[in-house]
Amino acid sequence: MGLSPVGILALQGDVREHRAVMESLGHHVVSVKTPGDLEAVSAMVLPGGESTAISLLLKSSGLLSPLRQRIADGMPTFGTCAGLVLLARSILDGRADQVQLDGIDAVVRRNGFGRQRFSFETRAEGAGPLQGMSLPAVFIRAPLIESVGDDVEILATIDRDGEDTAVLIRQGSVLAGSFHPELTSDRRCHEVFSTMVEQGTVHTTL
Numbered sequence: 001m002g003l004s005p006v007g008i009l010a011l012q013g014d015v016r017e018h019r020a021v022m023e024s025l026g027h028h029v030v031s032v033k034t035p036g037d038l039e040a041v042s043a044m045v046l047p048g049g050e051s052t053a054i055s056l057l058l059k060s061s062g063l064l065s066p067l068r069q070r071i072a073d074g075m076p077t078f079g080t081c082a083g084l085v086l087l088a089r090s091i092l093d094g095r096a097d098q099v100q101l102d103g104i105d106a107v108v109r110r111n112g113f114g115r116q117r118f119s120f121e122t123r124a125e126g127a128g129p130l131q132g133m134s135l136p137a138v139f140i141r142a143p144l145i146e147s148v149g150d151d152v153e154i155l156a157t158i159d160r161d162g163e164d165t166a167v168l169i170r171q172g173s174v175l176a177g178s179f180h181p182e183l184t185s186d187r188r189c190h191e192v193f194s195t196m197v198e199q200g201t202v203h204t205t206l
């Protein structure tokens with residue numbers, strides 16, 4: 001049996017890059033634009049892009065409530081950058097009309113790295129399943145994870161002005177990062193997600 005089908009929210013953002021990585025790991029990938037598309041997948045990737053634009057499109061496509069429900073029901077979900085903003089329990093500096101999927105107990109400041117650090121590249125230090133690994137991390141108008149709840153694991157950090165700052169976090173079946181692993185050739189973050197997908201999916205015999 002092949003690996004589980006993974007959906008990529010294909011309303012706006014860097015959909016193609018995530019698709020390429022998930023396909024290279026052996027998953028069948030479905031572009032999700034409608035509630036019907038969502039029904040066909042066992043897991044979802046929420047790409048980077050612009051969380052305010054994706055918010056509007058989630059509402060107009062009818063995906064908002066079924067997606068929120070699937071995440072609440074434990075569907076493995078991986079959000080990067082704007083995807084993290086959408087998944088966070090609480091957003092600072094967001095737009096009043098932007099939506100939250102309540103996937104992970106984190107407070108995230110939109111564009112929180114400040115103007116002077118609009119876009120930069122560094123190395124992140126892994127923890128948990130990424131322990132001992134140094135990961136290339138590209139940040140583009142990235143959200144800053146300001147705090148996380150007790151049930152949230154920190155899977156990678158960067159040194160930011162001498163302080164360890166979480167950049168990849170996980171709670172249950174939700175993985176979220178402030179950077180863009182899909183823009184480098186390093187697949188280890190997606191491998192962690194792929195493992196979550198395979199462990200978190202109930203395979204039923206029809």
Ligand code: GLN
Binds near residue numbers: 047111141142
């Ligand atoms: N600043 C964007 C937002 O708020 C995120 C940027 C990105 O995904 N690269 O949605």
